Amino acid sequence: MSTLFQRRYQENTRLQSVCKMIVNIIMVIVSAYVIVTFMCDRTIISGGSMQPVIENEDTVLINRFAYSFTKPKRYSVAAFKLPGSNSSKVYVKRVIGLPGEKIQIKDGHVYINGEQLKDDVFTDTILTAGLAANEITLGKDEYFLLGDNRNNSEDSRFAGVGIVKEKNITGSVWAIVGPVKRLGFVK
Structure with missing residues (x-):
């Protein structure tokens, strides 16, 4: 029983890490977009x-x-x-x-x-x-x-x-x- 519990705990920990990484990437992209859109002009x-x-x-x-x-x-x-x-x-x-x-x-x-x-x-x-x-x-x-x-x-x-x-x-x-x-x- 404890082996099954440990395996599920590890799977959940990996899933949490992946989710955190995805959220961090999304936050960086959104932040970059906001900064460029509201603080910068673009010209050719x-x-x-x-x-x-x-x-x-x-x-x-x-x-x-x-x-x-x-x-x-x-x-x-x-x-x-x-x-x-x-x-x-x-x-x-x-x-x-x-x-x-x-x-x-x-x-x-x-x-x-x-x-x-x-x-x-x-x-x-x-x-x-x-x-x-x-x-x-x-x-x-x-x-x-x-x-x-x-x-x-x-x-x-x-x-x-x-x-x-x-x-x-x-x-x-x-x-x-x-x-x-x-x-x-x-x-």
């Missing part, structure tokens, strides 16, 4: 201005709450919309200039407060300085954003985009979710 990138980090037609997740409690930091990849635009187009660029800084592009390089930006992700010579040919002083809520592919990017150097106000930044790009071969976090 159009263009090669952020190559090689983000490619044309990559699908990225944008953390909408990333800048709710902190300010954008230099080199973070931010998503923003143009003010007054009814378009749903989301721009994705790298934060280079922070509020209060003086930005200039001369001799093909970015200068911040008169000093050349040393640890920039872009190492080639910038061919077009645009609006930044003359020194620009950013206001207390303004950011200067550039694409990683500087010589093929519509960014803060050009009047079509210009300086980006903090209120127009919609979030931080944190992951590439498509295509599958490019899955990963954005650096």
Whole structure:
């Protein structure tokens, strides 16, 4: 009798373990879905201005709450919309200039407060300085954003985009979710 009892006890214990594992997996999936649905936006990138980090037609997740409690930091990849635009187009660029800084592009390089930006992700010579040919002083809520592919990017150097106000930044790009071969976090 005790052998039968032990066998049934072991079977029940295994069944409980399997059920717990299934419940845990379901909870992880539901939690991930809720986080992505309510905290993130998803957009498909159009263009090669952020190559090689983000490619044309990559699908990225944008953390909408990333800048709710902190300010954008230099080199973070931010998503923003143009003010007054009814378009749903989301721009994705790298934060280079922070509020209060003086930005200039001369001799093909970015200068911040008169000093050349040393640890920039872009190492080639910038061919077009645009609006930044003359020194620009950013206001207390303004950011200067550039694409990683500087010589093929519509960014803060050009009047079509210009300086980006903090209120127009919609979030931080944190992951590439498509295509599958490019899955990963954005650096």
